[in-house]
Amino acid sequence: MFEFLFKGLIRDKSRSLLPVIVVSLGVSLSVFFVGYIEGMMGDMVDQNARFGTGHMKVMTREYVKNIAQKPLDLSILEAGKVIQELDKSYPEVDWVKRFNFGGILDVPDENGQTKTQGIAGGMAFDMTEGNSDLRRLNIANNIVEGRMPNGPFEMLLGQGLAKRMNVKIGDTITYFGSTMDGSMSFQNFTYVGAVQFGLSVMDDKTFLIDIKDAEQILDMEDAVQEIYGYLPNDIYDDQAIEEIKNTYNASFAESDDEYAPQMLALRDQNGLSTMLDMVNTMSSAFTFFFIIAMSIVLWNTGLLGGLRRYTEFGIRIAIGESKRDIYKSLLLESVIVGVIGSVFGTILGLILTFYLQEVGIDMSDTLGNSNVLFSNVIRAKVVPTQFWIGFFPGVMATFLGALLSGRGIFKRQTSELFNELGV
């Protein structure tokens, strides 16, 4: 009997192929949507963590109060000792030094006269080969012109800034700024390459130098503005970060030193807490309503699938099949269609997500003037949820549709049903 019904299901394309296609499309959209939202969320966290906030960051208390100005004079002194203690207390965390500072870049012409000049933000990190920050910031792979600095006083520019400054590889760029103590600082650098950060806000305004050069020009040997902390494999974990932050800050709770270290978590910085919570809530709500909407569409498919077969059910009742058996077969068919559709849909959704994860959509034209730390390339992310989430609309909704349309048959008087069917 099952073989007979299955044969009918396979042969009747409107009962099998069409619903499977509809379910597959609905499920793939749901799966893709989850991956897209996760990708956007993850990307936002990742970009902020890599360039702006770390997973957590240690600064002096006074620096934290004035963090928007990034004041060099409120930096951590005896930075080596502070990092040593951090390494000891939290060995799983990768602690790295970074400098973020401002200054004027001046490009002279062949006569030594200013050719172009502009204000720019400097970022310094350890460019020693094999350093974790070099891998994390992935600068080497994003050089669009020239090479990485490998000697003293060499500079990389964001590609937008390089274009604006009209520099060629090998040109001299003079940095004008101030030291930690407020003295004037001048230093010639050699322009060695342009970097595409993938973040408009950085491409157009940032230059990069090695941390040793920064220590020298800012007069900050064994001092550091900010110490960034990253969890193993750079995987963001809100709870773990919060625990580390709380224990670390608790250890200085008794101190009244205004230059005592203070740790901020990613979500404590740049207004990310509200934004993360809001995006989380919004994305959960969007995902929920999207799944509900897809469920209604697929439920309707199941419902129509049942309704259009009333004539067949009438014949089967007349031949001697019980309503219960017909109802069971209808539900079984809906599960078969739902499972097959969900499997195909999940695979399709994962392929789409994976494609967008690897290739992405370049939004640089749209985000050109944005100051938000957002990648120019929108990427989705394959997450474990995607392997099962599609089965809710796929199987459950199709099954519920069949359940409801089947009940219509089941609850009627047989002859009433029989006559309604026009048999």
Next chain:
Amino acid sequence: MQNHINMNTNNIIEIQNVTKRFPVGETEFTALSNINLKIQKGEFTGLIGPSGSGKTTLLNLIGALDIPSEGEILISGKNVAVKSDAESALLRNEHIGFIFQSYNLLPVYSIFENVEFPLLLQKKSKAERKEAVMQALDWVGLSDIANKKPSQISGGQAQRVAIARSIVKKPDIVLADEPTANLDSTNAYKIMDILKKLNEELGITFMFSSHDSKVIEYLRRVITLEDGKVKNDETK
């Protein structure tokens, strides 16, 4: 061979004081009123009458597709009204065949598979099914088109397939609701010839609902219904 109903009397169908009412809004419509009939095994009987006279309602009651509001319908002495849905289904599957005006073949299945379906419900073996299906198709002269689909055959052939489906399980009773209504004269006569032959040679009891004169010509007993009551009961 199918399990036939054990009969203590020769009456295969007994309709005792049957009334059937349907709710229409706040009120009720009486489709059948106090019907009393006895149908003996092997009869070739027709219910005739104008539309709305209660022919199809009575066939539905006999076929255990509905239950009377009052009275009893006995098939071989057993009251079908007290049976559960599963028991009614079993009764139809084992003892009653249906033929419809619009053939009602399952379009995705072949002719063979359409005729085979009632035997699948009876859980017959593959060999038994094949033998019974080919025999039924032989009876209606269609064994050569067993592999065709319903869409590939004519209306007359489709009704013959429906006949084969109704008799493949060798039922005691076949209920035929307007079986010739969609057919031309030639095919209508051909169908009636086949049904008459099945009645005579297999002893199947046939009960028709029709107002087609070609069907009435063949009937040995004609029961006329009017406004839900038996107006006339005539045996030729």
